[in-house]
Amino acid sequence: MTATTPGSTTAHTPAEADTRQVIRPYGDTTGDGMVQLSFTLPVPAGKRAEAAALQLAGKMGLDPASVVHAKPMGPDFTFFIVYGRVNHLIDYAGIPAPPEREYPLLSAQEVNLAIRSALGRRLVVVGACIGTDAHTVGIDAILNVKGFAGEKGLEYYREIQVVNMGAQVTVEELVARAKAEDADAVLVSQVVTQRNAHLHNTKQMAAAFHAEYPTAVAAGMGRPLLVVGGPRFDTVTADELGVDRIFGKGTTPSEVASYLVHALLPREAAQ
DSSP states (O other): OOBOOTTOOOOBOOOOOOOOOEEOOOSSSTTOOEEEEEEEESSOSSHHHHHHHHHHHHHTTOSSEEEEEEEEOSSSOEEEEEEEEOOOOEEGGGSOOOOOOSSOOOOHHHHHHHHHHHHSSOEEEEEEEBTTOOOOHHHHHHHSTTOBTTBOOGGGOTTEEEEEOOSSBOHHHHHHHHHHTTOSEEEEEOOOOGGGHHHHHHHHHHHHHHHHSTTOOEETBEEOEEEEEOTTOTTSOHHHHTOSEEEOTTOOHHHHHHHHHHHHSOHHHHO
16 A cells, blocks of 8 residues: 655555564663673783783774783783674674574484494494594584483494594594595594684595595485584685585584484485
8 A cells, every 4th residue: 555645646655564673782781782702812922912902902902992801922022802892783683593404303213223224334434533633522412322402423334344543543544544444424524614624624635535436426425424523614615625514513412423323324214
């Protein structure tokens, strides 16, 4: 329906409803815009260093800002925690919801049944931390029977054979072991991220597997499924790294097990 004013022939449509959901950070009180951030500057600790930290905070949009913590990191570096107000607003309603998981979350019994029915043998998984990464907490959380977040790891699954190679495994060693075990899937954890080491290592690993299986059609069709996980992979896609799947922080063993069924077994067996 349109409305016109007396003596006018111009039609006006009613104003559209405002569907925005404007939010700002919360610190001490709702909507106060207060945030806390940390960083390190390559300068000795002291008043001049704190002034530099405040100047940086101001250029980042924190006004007012205060240094709530400063700690020397050796003679030439200082670690800071800064608290301040930002004036930036976010339209939460305009942020698209992330895609839902494209496969069902299965119980251990369902995973075992699907593998036994479709393969008639155990599904072989080889896992490792590659390069100089010595942090096994991620790979152990997924593979070890003790598991993570109240869930048992893949070693608990009767129809999954787990080979955990541990830490600081070279790409050459991983490829050779996966081939010797006739692995269905390779799981790699990367926690060390300095200078994007996790990205370089993953690309090197993926390239080595693709070179070792040049006639492969896809994962499970001539080469193992390549899965990588860690806390800092949210800036890249699996295609960019040459792998089949990326799992981020908080991933549980059942999510990985369910994905293996989804990716490697016929659809009717995975349902």
